[in-house]
Amino acid sequence: MNNIDAKTSFTIMGFLLLIVGILQSWGVAFSILNLCLISAIMSMGVNIQWGFAGLINFGVMGFLAIGGLATVLISVPPVVESWSAGGLGILLSLIFLILIIYACLFINKRYSKYKYKYHLIFAIIILTIPVLKLISGPSIKLIESINPAAQGYLGGLGLPIIFSWFVGGLLSAALAFVIGKICLGLRSDYLAISTLLISGIIVSVIKHEEWLSRGVKNVIGLKRPAPYEVDLQNSEWFINLIEIIHFWSPTTKGIIISSSGIFVKICFSVIFLITLLILLYLSERAVNSPWGRMMRAIRDNETAAKAMGKNIVKQQLNIFMIGSAIIGFAGAMLVTYDGLFTPSSYQPLRYTFLIWVMVLLGGSGNNYGAILGGFVVWFIWIESAPIALFLINIFTFFLENENIFKIHLIESVPYFRYLMMGAGLLLVMRYKPEGLLPEKKIKF
């Protein structure tokens, strides 16, 4: 029964995209589809943490940003001058940082009975921060002064960008390990607040450490796993292909340019769809395995699961890392699709809470639900502006176009999407709290 539900809802989603394609343009339809696919992966990550394990993670934005950073660190060619100018200093300070962390861990473990252990660790951290700044300061200045208009940072490894998706996932998992060690024992509301704070810190680090990520100056022109429009427009086979598809009238330059854009988007769609399907397959397998049953048992009754001899702390840390890895993966995909990394665009409303709306609306605890949520919410998010404009024009038809009130409303059209999201979330929580596609209850 449930599966039929999923099928119909995805068919409806497909039809909606078709309508957009016919009414607006195919380019818009495919870019909505691509972001729907990426959003679906993001909400799958959150769903693994929240739906399967009951862990509330409001730090989604931070993991997405880390994934985005991975694309820069992996795919951009290294800036040789910066490395020779300040690379040594950066490496030194990195080693120093690792030493500090090891010292703290060592004290924590070796002197675990010592009364002033935490005072000691605290003192080490406080005292070493200025030293770290002294070591890294000059090299950071050197790096940032090299060709600041285009570079001014260390660059990356120059590898294909697809690698960065996996690296983004790994970096996110590593970060989730640290965060989980600190925060996972906390009560649910404390966990929510601390993850929100941490994501704020991560984004501000990425925003302000220009030697690493170019910060607010953005990294543009990232590599792509798909062909470039310009190459397509000049290649023989593509023009032939368009002529075959577009058989009813002669092909002009304009048609080739617009269809090259659509072709690139279709390439992305195929890659994203394959990724989504693989992740879905893995996730479904995991959920229906004994491990998935154990996670749900921990979610539903922690004490009982503990009594059955399950290591709750370890399992929760595991699933927190897995979910965050998927979020980081999606973050790298998003930056790859955009082709540019803009740290200042990461805002909690768009990158944390919107993803949460996707999960809650789609149905937490159900992979298909999370994917559907990603599709529906992203679709509404994009299409709410035209819909709101349409509605405003209907309701204010009696006002002339110069009316201040009407102009003000039309200017604030972009913000109606927040209203729709909020109202949608409140309605779903009230009347269908299990979401559009509820979790399957397995009966034995």
Next chain:
Amino acid sequence: MDFLNALILLSNFVIVPSITYGSQLALGAIGVTLIYGVLRFANFAYGDLMAFGTMCVILFTWLLKSWGVNLGIFPTALLALPFGITLTIIVSLFFDKTVFEYYRNKKSSPVTFIVVSLGIMFVLNAVVRIIIGPNDIVFMDGSRFIISAVDFKEATGLLEGLTIKSTQVITIITTSLTCFLLFNFLNKTKTGKSMRAYSNNEDLALLSGIDPNKIILITWIIASILATIAGTLYGLDKSFKPFTYFNNLLPIFAATIVGGIGNPLGAFYGGFVIAFSEIALTYAYKKFIFYLLPFSSDSTNLIQYISTDYKFAISFAILVVVLIFKPQGIFKGKVI
């Protein structure tokens, strides 16, 4: 003489700003902590409630100004404050009746409440941006300085001029007055005592015949008053921008937890702890040390402990330390 200069420098850039910022945080944190104590959930919509209240105050300020009403040397916003507060109370009670009451009767988990408050956050966010737009708005009028640097330098002959903005004085006076009234209410009046009792132990309070609906109503009213006042003071001191208000939620939460959730006095101190550490750790002490040292140094270093960009990190670090070592907060003991 150099010592005096250094002291004035410090008071200009660290002491006075932290007291002002701390007061604003403290008011917000008390609101969050009251909601947490009585309604038992972390209200993520509080930052946007502050923005909404401030927006109402700004709209009434513009209205009053268009009528030619002003307060002379004081900002007109003070006159508009009661109207803004009334509107904010109405909105809070509206959301309580339409949204929160249902989940309260169902005895939903705290997480459900958090999620629902996210929904309200989105709605308020949209309402504020649709009505007044997402841009920076300065609505401060009246005189800007109580003591200006130039006058002070002329009067004393010191190198550094003491500046005290009128908004800083207004913030401090308003906060002291509000907190005085609030703590008197909580500690002296019967309603205040029943509020504390309800927050301390719901079942016992119900057994003693305390009306929960009345307590909840009063909690929302007080929280809305505090949100509007805190938001307006922040807006007067800096400027009004909806996104900043959302971001201020984070230090406010940190202050609440540092002070011990559900403890208004703790939240009050928590606000100052967060504000002082944020400002003192991000201030560049170069000039300060230059006055104190007998020799002059040509260091290009700003002598700043952490760069200003990492304000968040300070709230978070304090939060982590508190959560690990004293999860019930620094000022436990009395619960509300």
